[in-house]
Amino acid sequence: MSTVADKLAKKSTRKTGGKQVRLRLVYVDFWSAVKLSFLGAVALAIVTMVSFFLIYLVLQATALTQVDEFVASITDGSIQLSEVIGLPQVMAFAAVVSILNLIVFTVLGAVIAGIYNVAVKVTGGLLVGFMSN
Structure with a gap:
């Protein structure tokens, strides 16, 4: 008795030629x-906020009290x-850093898309090839 799995196994044993497709990216x-x-900028902003928080916690636990005492001894406690x-x-x-990165990263993505669309008119685009097994 033949099952669906047997039929699929018979189909997969046949050797088929790989088919190749070439695509050209001519517009973004x-x-x-x-x-x-x-x-992407929002993800980077979240990573920035979390990393600042974690770095502050590590510095506070390890070295901030010693540096605070050192600065207080130099400045006579002024x-x-x-506090700073x-x-x-x-x-x-x-x-502030995250918001500035958000603005710059977004504008940079727009500028790069515009530059690519202008450059495609001269170069003809990016050629990408795919091959199936």
Whole structure:
């Protein structure tokens, strides 16, 4: 009695020639590139915020108290490093850096898409080949 698995096994034993397809990328949609670069920038912003938070926690646990005591001894206690570099200040700085990266990364994606669309008119596009087994 023949099952579906037996029929599929018989089909897979046959040797078929590989089929090759060549595609040419001649246009990148501007708004799709902007949306994709914006999503990449959002992911980068999240990574930036989390990394600033984790680095602050590690520094606070290991070296911030010793550096604070050293700075206080040099300045006769007029400057407290823990007041200047606290978690709210670090996270505010991380937010500013993330927002600037978000803007720059999105604009850069749009500019690159525009440059590619102009360059394709001269070069003819990017040739990509695929082959099936």
